[in-house]
Amino acid sequence: MTTETAPVLRVEIDAARCQGHGRCVVLAPELFTLDTLGDALVVGDGTVPPDLQAKATLAKANCPEYAIRFARD
Numbered sequence: 001m002t003t004e005t006a007p008v009l010r011v012e013i014d015a016a017r018c019q020g021h022g023r024c025v026v027l028a029p030e031l032f033t034l035d036t037l038g039d040a041l042v043v044g045d046g047t048v049p050p051d052l053q054a055k056a057t058l059a060k061a062n063c064p065e066y067a068i069r070f071a072r073d
């Protein structure tokens, strides 16, 4: 029997696109934070726990600059 692990979802911020609206932080504060200039950073390495995937999707859909990307390891 093989044991397959589900791909790990991670969020990434394209710093060149982020304009610092902070919507992502409001919608998913467990996954995003702001730096001292008000631009978004991912919390930790950006790994999204299964119970936060809906919030990650919501934040991605509501970023007006399309600065949030999903990556799967």
Ligand code: SF4
Residues within 6 Å of the ligand: 013, 017, 018, 019, 020, 021, 022, 023, 024, 025, 038, 039, 040, 062, 063, 064, 065, 066, 067, 068
């Ligand atoms: S919503 Fe998008 S543009 Fe705004 S802070 Fe978050 S990543 Fe940056």
